[in-house]
Amino acid sequence: MVAVDEKYIEELAHKVSEKLSDHRFEHCLRVKDYAIKLAKQNNLDENQAAIAGLVHDYAKERSASDFIQKIDEKGLDPDLKNWGNPIWHGVVGAYFVQDELGINDPEILEAIKEHTTGDKYGKMSVLSKVLFMADYLEMGRNFPGVERARTLTDESLDAGVFYQLSSTLSYLAGQGNPIYPKTFTAYNDWAQYLAKK
Numbered sequence: 001m002v003a004v005d006e007k008y009i010e011e012l013a014h015k016v017s018e019k020l021s022d023h024r025f026e027h028c029l030r031v032k033d034y035a036i037k038l039a040k041q042n043n044l045d046e047n048q049a050a051i052a053g054l055v056h057d058y059a060k061e062r063s064a065s066d067f068i069q070k071i072d073e074k075g076l077d078p079d080l081k082n083w084g085n086p087i088w089h090g091v092v093g094a095y096f097v098q099d100e101l102g103i104n105d106p107e108i109l110e111a112i113k114e115h116t117t118g119d120k121y122g123k124m125s126v127l128s129k130v131l132f133m134a135d136y137l138e139m140g141r142n143f144p145g146v147e148r149a150r151t152l153t154d155e156s157l158d159a160g161v162f163y164q165l166s167s168t169l170s171y172l173a174g175q176g177n178p179i180y181p182k183t184f185t186a187y188n189d190w191a192q193y194l195a196k197k
């Protein structure tokens, strides 16, 4: 396992901070820290987890027109245009990370794409699960149930992912908000996988 490369992380942090408000950047630092903790618990490369955590919201404050331009430039699914920043900043944001920060690690890019929506059980790498949970559980989060979710995730990363998928679906549906279809598919797949276990 490679130790966290402090100098590289520091330079990356500076570039990320230039594109984000202080509030959002501090969230990214906390996600990085939580991702390192989960990486240690799950035998994952801490450096990879730290980088993914630090840059996961890199594109969060880009304009809608920047995202639309990137969707066209990269030839991404045109249906993406029916969604907005909550979905774009991960799914499309990964391309900003690759193009502007020079990060080409496919696992990191995939984890960024999945960090809001999740994905099917078999499609999420350990890194992707770690980032998904670190974003949800970082120490600035204080939603009801966060302590239970932290404990559950300490016991089992998979149990944490399923907890988040079900809670987010219930929450978004309760608010009458649209839900990205991939999250439904992910939820069904995880529910079937866990029922068989």
Ligand SMILES: Nc1ncnc2c1ncn2[C@@H]1O[C@H](COP(=O)(O)OP(=O)(O)O)[C@@H](O)[C@H]1O
Pocket (backbone or CB within 6 Å): 027, 057, 060, 086, 087, 090, 115, 116, 117, 135, 168, 172, 178, 179, 180, 183
């Ligand atoms: N599957 C989904 N479909 C639509 N909106 C979602 C979905 N999951 C989360 N959201 C919303 O997207 C927003 C961004 O979530 P998230 O990416 O987890 O936060 P962050 O910006 O801290 O990384 C939140 O407002 C959340 O309610």
